[in-house]
Amino acid sequence: MFTILLIAGLGVVLAVAVGLAFRFRQEVADRDGEDLQGRFGPEYDRTLARRRGDVRTTRRELRVRLKRYAQLQVLPLDRAAREHYLARWTALEEDFSADPGRALDAAEVLLTELAAERGYPAQAPFEDLAAALSVHHARRVHGYRRVHEAARAAHADHRVTEDARAALLSAGALFDSLLTARSSVSAPPARRAAGAVRPRVS
Incomplete structure (x- = not known):
């Protein structure tokens, strides 16, 4: 029992x-x-x-x-590089009305190059780079995907559509985030410089 x-x-x-x-x-x-x-x-x-x-x-x-x-190191960006990227972004925004496809292509290329300079995988396929960006810029990475898709649509339809304009604005938010992200590594004194956020173009 x-x-x-x-x-x-x-x-x-x-x-x-x-x-x-x-x-x-x-x-x-x-x-x-x-x-x-x-x-x-x-x-x-x-x-x-x-x-x-x-x-x-x-x-x-x-x-x-x-x-x-998550442990990816965000590299520093000096003043000259910031000004270079700002100038290129301003130029593609000005080109947008005349040739949206070309402007959107330029935006995607610029974002890819800027991401690489900040330490993201430079030669990664599109989705891999988007995945890496999503870890550090989760609320902005959709801009990279939107501009990627909108560029292809714009080449088929050369009109400036609201979708294309919205894609460029979303891409601009990611651009700002990448441009101003705080470095996670120490920069040599010659590379330490404060940068400004680009002015918004309406």
């Missing part, structure tokens, strides 16, 4: 332990998901939609991005 009670008691304890362990894992998973949503914002939603609502796959993909790119 004692043995039966002991076995029954151990069974209850084991069942409770399994239940608690499951609940703990679920709470950890929920916190992990909330942390990822908070960090990635719209990028979390975009990835979730691309994964057709598969939460587990979405979280796994974003955790892989964090592991790969």
Whole structure:
């Protein structure tokens, strides 16, 4: 009789332990998901939609991005480089009305070059670079994707559409973010210089 009670008691304890362990894992998973949503914002939603609502796959993909790119060092940008990029951005904005396709192409190229100078993978395929940018510029990276897509659409339709204009504005927000991002490494004295955010063009 004692043995039966002991076995029954151990069974209850084991069942409770399994239940608690499951609940703990679920709470950890929920916190992990909330942390990822908070960090990635719209990028979390975009990835979730691309994964057709598969939460587990979405979280796994974003955790892989964090592991790969979170420790990426943001390189310093000196005053001359800032002025160079600002001048190029101003020129493509001025060119936008006359030739939106060319301006959007130039915006994508400029963002890619600026990202490389700040330390992002220079020769990475488009989606890999977008993934790297999403870790540090999660609420601005959509500008890179929008300008990439809008450039192709603009070559097929040379009119200045609202979508093309909105894409350039979104790209401009990422441009500002990349231009002014704080360096994560020490710069030599000759490279330390404060830069200004480019003026907005309406």
